[in-house]
Amino acid sequence: MKFGKSVCVLNVGGTRYAFSREVIRDFPLRRVSRLHACATEKEVLELCDDYDRDRNEFFFDRHAQAFVFIMLYVRSGTLRFVPGVCELSFYSEMLYWGLESAHLDTCCQKRLDDRMSEIGLDVFSVSEDEPQSPVEAELTGRARWLEKMRITFEEPNSSILAQLLASVSVIFVITSMVMLCASTLPDWDTAKRNTAEEHRILEAVCMGWFTAECIIRFLVARSKLDFLRRPLNIIDVIAITPYYVTMALAGAGMPGAGLGAAGIILRVLRMLRVFWLMKLARHFMGLQTLGLTLRRCYREMVMLMVFVFVAMAIYSALAQLLEHGLDTSSPNSDFASIPAASWWVIISMTTVGYGDVYPVTVAGRVLGGFCVVSGIVLLALPITFIYHSFVQCYHELKLRSARYARNLAASDLTQ
Known part of the structure; x- marks a missing residue:
């Protein structure tokens, strides 16, 4: 500031804090740091409630105890x-x-x-x-615009435009999935030849939307490196690439179906479009909650897998012994080996029970009863932890979505 002493005193509700003018200039609280740019006492009084020129003391009629905690934030x-x-x-x-x-x-x-x-x-x-200076306002406006664009594409519930873009993206994903599923039907090749132009246009529109969405999200991302590291973005690139590779090969006179091993690779890559369903995780809180729960509960999931594999090893060995190893006259061919018996164990522990493999001896059936009961118990043990984590993740994502909407509403009010 262009007046006053080198030491500034902040009086907040009767509690005084002394700072140098250099500290005031770089103060983390925006209202305090703006005092340094004030040139007249009138400008100062627009930021504080009173000003003592002799002591260079700025008085704020605010909650003193609340400001103590705010100062703790400034320091720590x-x-x-x-x-x-x-x-x-x-x-x-x-x-x-x-x-x-x-x-x-x-x-x-x-x-x-x-x-x-x-x-x-x-x-x-x-x-x-x-009001800010034109340069500062321009920089702030551009940064705010980029942040709004990023939130619009990343948070579907942040605004009406974000919900509209999410709906369009979901429509294109469903359309692409329907085309992918229909392409495996026996009559698809005939239908495609009859309406080849329509199929090409529809596929090009879907790919154009996915490509434009991916490029825009990359341009407005805060960190380009972090953007490329995210699994969903990697899936987007993998799903989009085969289309352009196929177009390039077709343009060069080499259709993918006649390239032998290369054609098989292209068909495999084209089938990776099914992973576009993972794009729905950006638009539906349920899928986001599922992914966050699995990431946080990986220890419980590993523990569950350990339980299942240990039980499979024990019951499959016993089943092979009771159904095949001990009965030499008429052994059960379905339990000829421990790996073969493990299939029966896993479908029994998960209470699926296809009925394609089953024990025929009395001892084997008793073992099957224990296998089913133990499977229910073992699978139920970690479920409580996973359930509570799922509920917590759901509430966190719901609150984060509400916070994005509130911050956007607050920023709109300031404009």
């Missing part, structure tokens, strides 16, 4: 709610000083989301900011 990077203070009141203090809900810890964000979902968004007024 951790922001939590003040014990005994309403979440909504503390959030209004955060907005006043220039913080958002994203600065809160995860547990406090959940509490805030719960409270705001109960009363709605209209009770909050976003603090107004001073």
